[in-house]
Amino acid sequence: xxxxxxxxxxxxxxxxxxxxxxxxxxxxxxxxxxxxxxxxxxxxxxxxxxxxxxxxxxxxxxxxxxxxxxxxxxxxxxxxxxxxxxxxxxxxxxxxxxxxxxxxxxxxxxxxxxxxxxxxxxxxxxxxxxxxxxxxxxxxxxxxxxxxxxxxxxxxxxxxxxxxxxxxxxxxxxxxxxxxxxxxxxxxxxxxxxxxxxxxxxxxx
Numbered sequence: 285x286x287x288x289x290x291x292x293x294x295x296x297x298x299x300x301x302x303x304x305x306x307x308x309x310x311x312x313x314x315x316x317x318x319x320x321x322x323x324x325x326x327x328x329x330x331x332x333x334x335x336x337x338x339x340x341x342x343x344x345x346x347x348x349x350x351x352x353x354x355x356x357x358x359x360x361x362x363x364x365x366x367x368x369x370x371x372x373x374x375x376x377x378x379x380x381x382x383x384x385x386x387x388x389x390x391x392x393x394x395x396x397x398x399x400x401x402x403x404x405x406x407x408x409x410x411x412x413x414x415x416x417x418x419x420x421x422x423x424x425x426x427x428x429x430x431x432x433x434x435x436x437x438x439x440x441x442x443x444x445x446x447x448x449x450x451x452x453x454x455x456x457x458x459x460x461x462x463x464x465x466x467x468x469x470x471x472x473x474x475x476x477x478x479x480x481x482x483x484x485x486x487x488x489x
Contacts, residue, residue, distance in 0.1 A: 290475060290476045290477065290478055291473070291474070291475055292473070292474040293471070293472075293473045293474075294471065294472045294473070295470070295471050296324070296325040296469065296470075296471070296472075300325070301338075302337065302338050302339075303335055303336060303337060303338060303459075303472075304336055304338055305327070305333065305334065305335050305336070306333065306334050306378040307327075307329060307331055307332050307334055307378070307461075308327040308328070308329035308331070308333035309327065310325055310326065310327045310333070310335050311325070311326070311327075312324065312325060312326075313325075313327075313328065313354060313468065314354075315352060315354050315355060315468050316354075316355045316420075317355055318355070324352075324468040324469060324470050325468070325470075326354055326466070326467055326468035326469060327462065327466075327467055328354065328465075328466045329462065329463075329464065329465065329466075330464055331463070331464065332379070332380065332381075332461065332462075332463045333461060333462060334372060334378070334380050334459050334460065334461035334462075335459050335460045335461070335469060335472075336375075336457045336458070336459035337458050337459055337472075337474060340455055340456055340457055341373075341455065341456070341457075341458050341474075341476065342455035343374075343430045343431050343432045343453050343477075344429075344431045344432070345458070345474065345475060345476050345477060346427060346428065346429040346430065346474070346475040347371055347373065347427070347428055347430075347458050347459075347472070347473070347474055347475075348425060348426070348427035348428075348438075348472070348474075348475075349369075349371065349425070349426055349427075349460045349469055349471065349472045349473075350423050350424070350425050350469070350470040350471040350472075351369040351423065351424055351425075351426065351460065351467060351468065351469050351470070352369075352419075352422065352423045352424065352467075352468045352470070353366060353369070353419050353465070353466055353467065353468070354466035354467065354468050355420060366390055366412075366413030366414060366415060366419045367387075367388070367389040367390050367394065367413060367465070368388070368389065368461075368462045368463050368464070368467075369388045369413065369424060369426060369460075369462065369465075369467060370385060370386055370387045370388060370426075370460065370461045370462060370463075371385070371386040371426060371428045371458070371459070371460060372384070372385050372386075372458060372459050372460075372461050373385075373386075373428055373435075373453065373456070373458045374430070374453045374454045374455065374456040374457075374458070375456045375458070375459075376457075380459070380461040381402050382401065382402065383400075383401070383453075383456050383457075384398070384399070384400050384428075384430070385399040385400075385461075386398055386426065386428050386435075386437050387399065388412050388413060388424070388426050388439060389412050389413065390412055390413055390414075390415060391410060391411055391412035391413060391414060392410075392415065394407075394412065395407050395408050395409040395410060395411055395412050396408045396411050396412050396437060396439055396444050396445060398435060398437065398447050400449060400450070400451065401451070405447060405449075405450070406445050406447045407445075408437075408444040408445050411439055411442075411444045412439065423470060424439070424440060425438075425439070425440055425441065426438070426439055427439075430453055431453070432449075432452045432453055433448060433449045433452055433453070434446070434447065434448055434449060435447045435449060435453070458474070460472060
């Protein structure tokens with residue numbers, strides 16, 4: 285990764301000194317079982333697993349990730365029910381749902397959701413992941429723009445939710461997460477406010 289004064293961009297090559305994982309091992313994994321030469325940072329898990337930015341953040345800030353599903357034999361169900369390419373913000377511990385959770389689910393059935401302290405607070409229907417073969421080649425971009433009392437969610441470059449938070453977003457961890465899934469992360473970008481840009485150390489090169 286490398287940093288500008290308020291912008292940090294990671295493409296996950298080499299050691300992940302600025303990120304750590306919980307719930308599962310995140311490592312370079314092939315995305316397609318039919319073409320194993322291509323690999324991205326990912327996890328295959330039957331439970332909840334997250335990839336966390338190492339430094340706690342306080343709002344305002346934004347986090348964006350380019351994510352996809354892995355085509356692995358024992359996780360083949362994801363091509364029928366694409367879901368859970370998610371973001372977490374303001375998390376105090378290791379459970380992504382204990383803070384502010386953005387869940388990108390199936391567009392036809394569930395849509396894009398925002399959960400705060402374990403409660404569903406907003407949902408956009410008709411947007412989210414497709415089903416079937418269209419999941420095989422596509423990457424998807426999900427972005428959360430956080431203020432203390434407001435969250436905006438963008439999916440594929442389009443704003444899909446603008447949520448007023450009943451409780452202020454706390455300082456805490458931010459990251460990418462999934463549940464019972466096979467996920468790949470190609471890139472993650474953080475946009476920090478000037479007041480907190482010095483809170484995190486410079487990423488190692």
